[in-house]
Amino acid sequence: MSEIILKIDGKEVRAEEGMTVLEAARSAGIEIPTLCHHDKLEPFGACRLCIVEVQERGRKKLVVACVFLAADGLVVTTRSEKIDRIRKMIIELLLAHAPDSFKLRQLAEEYGADRNRFEKEASFCIHCGLCVRYCAEVKQKYAVGFIDRGIRKEISFIPEIAAKECPDCKECFPLCPTSYLQAAFVLTESLAFPSS
Numbered sequence: 001m002s003e004i005i006l007k008i009d010g011k012e013v014r015a016e017e018g019m020t021v022l023e024a025a026r027s028a029g030i031e032i033p034t035l036c037h038h039d040k041l042e043p044f045g046a047c048r049l050c051i052v053e054v055q056e057r058g059r060k061k062l063v064v065a066c067v068f069l070a071a072d073g074l075v076v077t078t079r080s081e082k083i084d085r086i087r088k089m090i091i092e093l094l095l096a097h098a099p100d101s102f103k104l105r106q107l108a109e110e111y112g113a114d115r116n117r118f119e120k121e122a123s124f125c126i127h128c129g130l131c132v133r134y135c136a137e138v139k140q141k142y143a144v145g146f147i148d149r150g151i152r153k154e155i156s157f158i159p160e161i162a163a164k165e166c167p168d169c170k171e172c173f174p175l176c177p178t179s180y181l182q183a184a185f186v187l188t189e190s191l192a193f194p195s196s
Contacts, residue, residue, distance in 0.1 A: 004072040009079070015070045022050055022065040025078060032065050032078050033087065033107060035094075035177050036128035040138050043067040046129050049090055049107075053077040062086070084111055092117040094126045098178035101126075124180035125155050131172040131181050141165045144172065144181075155181065157188040 002017045008025050015024035020043060025032050035047035043066045050065040055075040065078075077083065088111040095104050096118040104126075108115055127146075132155065135144050143161040147154050157166065166185060173182050 004070060006070050006072065006074040006076060008076040019070045020066055021052060021054070021063070021068050021070050021074075021076055024070040025065065025076070030078060033110075034066060035103065035126065036130060037066045038130055038134065038175060041130070041133045042137060044129055044133060046127060047090070047094075049087055051083060051086055051090075053080065053083060087111050088113045096120055097123045098126050098180065100124075101178040103177040123154070124178050124183065126178055127153060127155075128177060130175040130177075131155060134172045134175055139165075139169065139171065141169070143169075155184055157185060159188060162188060 004015050004017050006013050006015065006024060008021075008028060008030050011028060011030070013024050013028040013030075015027060019027070022032055022034065022037065022043075032050045032052065034050045036044050037050065045064040045067040048064055051062055052065045053060055053076070054063050054068065056071065056073075062083075087107075091104060091107050091111055091113040092115075095101070095108060095113065095115050098104055099115065099120055099122060105115070107113070129146070131144050132146055135141050141161060142158065143165045144155060144157050147156045162185070170185075173185075176182070
């Protein structure tokens with residue numbers, strides 16, 4: 001792979017062609033927050049928290065760093081008043097669904113987000129998809145998935161598969177930024193798994 005050079009927050013960064021902006025930034029020790037990214041998984045871009053501003057051929061635009069490919073000569077800004085304002089809003093919206101998430105509380109403190117700005121609709125899941133993708137891409141078991149769409153979208157264990165695969169695995173549990181997954185599993189286990 002050929003090497004490319006881009007600027008991130010004024011710092012010259014050397015990266016390999018095919019790397020995302022997030023990967024290039026992290027390789028240079030520049031931190032960009034994420035909730036839905038994991039190194040073992042294909043980029044997903046669900047949480048939008050890694051939003052950055054890029055300038056290419058004199059034009060600026062906002063992009064999601066975990067899916068946007070780094071390019072030679074690209075200029076990236078990871079923190080600005082505009083970016084911080086967008087991240088703050090995203091965090092506030094997510095807190096309405098997962099108000100007790102330790103990770104979200106930390107981010108709220110860093111970005112000055114109001115934990116009570118939006119009315120609570122505590123579903124406790126922020127639809128980051130880490131559990132679904134990990135089970136499918138890494139474990140290839142497909143024991144957990146999304147059901148429904150839009151505002152009714154939820155994470156659900158597939159009882160027939162989860163009963164066999166999950167009790168000895170549970171590798172997806174620590175990936176969950178809200179701890180919702182463990183609660184969903186316990187509920188599924190108590191309602192659907194045959195008692196041993």
